[in-house]
Amino acid sequence: MLTKEQVRQVAALARVRASDDELTGYVAELGRILDHVARLQEVDTEGMPPTSRALEQRGILREDMPQVPLLRETVLANAPDERHGMFLVPRVVEE
Amino acid sequence: MELYESTVHGLQTRLAAGELSAEELAEAVLERIDHVEEDIHSFVYRRLREEVLAEARAVDASRMRGDALGPLAGIPIALKDNLNTRGLPTTCASAILEGYIAPYDATVVESLAQQQAVVIGKTNMDEFAMGSSTEHSAYHPTRNPWDVGRVPGGSSGGSAAAVAAGEAIAALGSDTGGSIRQPASFCGIVGLKPTYGRVSRYGLVAFASSLDQIGPLTRDVRDAAIVLGAIAGHDRRDATSNPGEVPDYLAGIESGCRGLRLGVPRQLLGEGVAAEVRSAVLAALDLLTELGADIEECSLPTLPHALDAYYVIAPAEASSNLARYDGVRFGHRTRGSQSYREMFERTRAEGFGPEVRRRIMLGTYALSAGYYDQYYGKAQQVRTRICREFELAFERYTALVSPTAPTTAFRFGERMADPLQMYVNDICTVPVNLAGLPAISLPCGFHDGLPIGLQIIGRPMDEATILTLAHAYEQAADLGRRRPPLSRVPMGNDREE
Numbered sequence: 001m002l003t004k005e006q007v008r009q010v011a012a013l014a015r016v017r018a019s020d021d022e023l024t025g026y027v028a029e030l031g032r033i034l035d036h037v038a039r040l041q042e043v044d045t046e047g048m049p050p051t052s053r054a055l056e057q058r059g060i061l062r063e064d065m066p067q068v069p070l071l072r073e074t075v076l077a078n079a080p081d082e083r084h085g086m087f088l089v090p091r092v093v094e095e
Numbered sequence: 096m097e098l099y100e101s102t103v104h105g106l107q108t109r110l111a112a113g114e115l116s117a118e119e120l121a122e123a124v125l126e127r128i129d130h131v132e133e134d135i136h137s138f139v140y141r142r143l144r145e146e147v148l149a150e151a152r153a154v155d156a157s158r159m160r161g162d163a164l165g166p167l168a169g170i171p172i173a174l175k176d177n178l179n180t181r182g183l184p185t186t187c188a189s190a191i192l193e194g195y196i197a198p199y200d201a202t203v204v205e206s207l208a209q210q211q212a213v214v215i216g217k218t219n220m221d222e223f224a225m226g227s228s229t230e231h232s233a234y235h236p237t238r239n240p241w242d243v244g245r246v247p248g249g250s251s252g253g254s255a256a257a258v259a260a261g262e263a264i265a266a267l268g269s270d271t272g273g274s275i276r277q278p279a280s281f282c283g284i285v286g287l288k289p290t291y292g293r294v295s296r297y298g299l300v301a302f303a304s305s306l307d308q309i310g311p312l313t314r315d316v317r318d319a320a321i322v323l324g325a326i327a328g329h330d331r332r333d334a335t336s337n338p339g340e341v342p343d344y345l346a347g348i349e350s351g352c353r354g355l356r357l358g359v360p361r362q363l364l365g366e367g368v369a370a371e372v373r374s375a376v377l378a379a380l381d382l383l384t385e386l387g388a389d390i391e392e393c394s395l396p397t398l399p400h401a402l403d404a405y406y407v408i409a410p411a412e413a414s415s416n417l418a419r420y421d422g423v424r425f426g427h428r429t430r431g432s433q434s435y436r437e438m439f440e441r442t443r444a445e446g447f448g449p450e451v452r453r454r455i456m457l458g459t460y461a462l463s464a465g466y467y468d469q470y471y472g473k474a475q476q477v478r479t480r481i482c483r484e485f486e487l488a489f490e491r492y493t494a495l496v497s498p499t500a501p502t503t504a505f506r507f508g509e510r511m512a513d514p515l516q517m518y519v520n521d522i523c524t525v526p527v528n529l530a531g532l533p534a535i536s537l538p539c540g541f542h543d544g545l546p547i548g549l550q551i552i553g554r555p556m557d558e559a560t561i562l563t564l565a566h567a568y569e570q571a572a573d574l575g576r577r578r579p580p581l582s583r584v585p586m587g588n589d590r591e592e
Binding site: 006007009010011013014015016017018026029030032033034036037039040041042043045048049050051052053054055061062063070074075077078079080081087089090091092 | 290334422426433437441455459460470472474475476515531
């Protein structure tokens with residue numbers, strides 16, 4: 001059973017702010033989905049490796065060649081906030 | 096037939112013969128959009144009329160000069176809004192990407208530009224491609240051209256509706272668990288999900304990277320072959336791109352299905368499939384038998400668990416891919432936060448819609464310490480079983496046949512209250528993504544005026560065979576002429592100015 005405390009931790013890990021009501025909603029909704037996917041436990045997967053890629057592929061490494069990246073101003077044009085050619089964010093280190 | 100409801104190959108013949116200019120064609124499609132878009136809402140962004148016409152005129156000039164032109168030159172095409180398109184908004188129908196202007200082109204967009212296709216706009220979708228009805232768009236729902244009280248399917252609902260309604264000649268979509276095939280089924284058109292790696296994903300906004308694939312939505316099978324040929328191929332910018340040669344998908348398309356052995360997985364035609372869908376698919380199998388195919392029922396016993404594996408793997412990958420939306424480098428930022436952490440959390444809570452947040456939560460949980468083996472690890476093992484069952488089936492069968500979706504298009508709101516009700520739409524399509532296989536959906540009948548889709552699943556990299564089979568069926572069934580009951584507008588050459 002999923003608890004509200006677990007859901008609170010998941011929301012913190014996922015960096016999604018959620019109100020108390022939203023957390024309660026998630027307990028029910030995610031709980032129902034998890035109950036459904038729990039049926040996976042019925043499948044015998046003894047000795048079955050996990051899929052790392054659906055289809056086998058070889059020789060897909062590219063040559064390591066220098067390339068021209070996007071211009072700084074092109075990238076910064078999409079930034080919500082910028083200063084001196086850098087992304088501007090609120091204080092990261094708490095006082 | 097009106098210009099806007101013609102096929103790529105039909106139009107190309109007329110363009111090449113000089114009977115029609117790309118400008119006239121673009122005018123006809125733009126006029127059609129003006130006429131029906133307010134009922135359908137296929138687009139989230141429409142390019143300026145003058146830009147579209149200028150591009151079309153450039154194609155005409157190029158033809159006049161005698162340049163060698165590809166099969167898409169001058170063809171109006173719509174792009175799903177998760178394909179980065181330089182200089183145009185690319186929002187994934189999410190508020191978190193509001194205001195983002197793509198600084199580069201996806202490889203498929205570059206390919207279309209090289210072929211001088213004319214991009215007319217960006218189409219609506221479920222936010223970040225998470226959904227099966229396009230109701231999860233942050234902007235507006237798209238309506239089904241066959242019945243505007245019903246959904247067009249999703250997540251590529253805008254692309255499917257645009258093609259069905261005559262607002263584009265063809266469109267590109269993306270398919271992670273059925274997002275090309277299911278809307279194609281609901282809108283009565285053709286949708287092709289290529290083999291994983293066949294088409295470059297560079298510039299496709301990532302949802303679940305081990306499942307995502309770009310493909311065409313078109314009016315007929317021949318057009319799907321043409322568009323696939325234009326976008327397939329190796330790309331060094333996508334490390335999962337397949338280096339194999341791209342065959343000529345039209346070369347063998349007329350060769351028919353005589354002697355081909357087809358399997359019908361009983362797990363995809365059982366419980367949960369509506370009676371009308373089942374009977375349309377059985378009738379299609381009869382027709383394929385008449386055409387010379389050798390059809391048998393077969394069993395892939397783990398398929399009933401595919402949906403559960405998918406709804407662990409896809410959200411897990413999504414929770415990781417969507418970590419990049421942090422309010423720092425692009426898109427929406429919630430203002431007024433005291434700390435970086437607070438800005439990050441509030442931006443995501445505001446910017447993502449409820450379904451995207453739900454899947455991020457689900458995926459984060461499935462990957463979190465203590466639950467990884469139980470959910471993600473187990474789902475990836477089940478996935479291996481499913482892949483092996485497909486491999487085994489393809490030792491005996493050239494292709495597998497099933498319904499595309501268990502029902503016809505449903506009404507708005509009908510499945511929004513319960514996420515699981517929405518997810519079960521995907522039962523026939525998700526196994527194909529888990530195994531990385533190619534599959535096509537094409538119309539195989541109607542029930543109460545709503546289209547039903549037939550899914551044909553192929554061996555890895557064998558799009559040519561499913562296109563051939565689909566073409567043989569399409570020619571014999573002759574359903575392709577049926578068009579949605581939308582009001583008609585005059586030919587595109589009487590302009591409004």
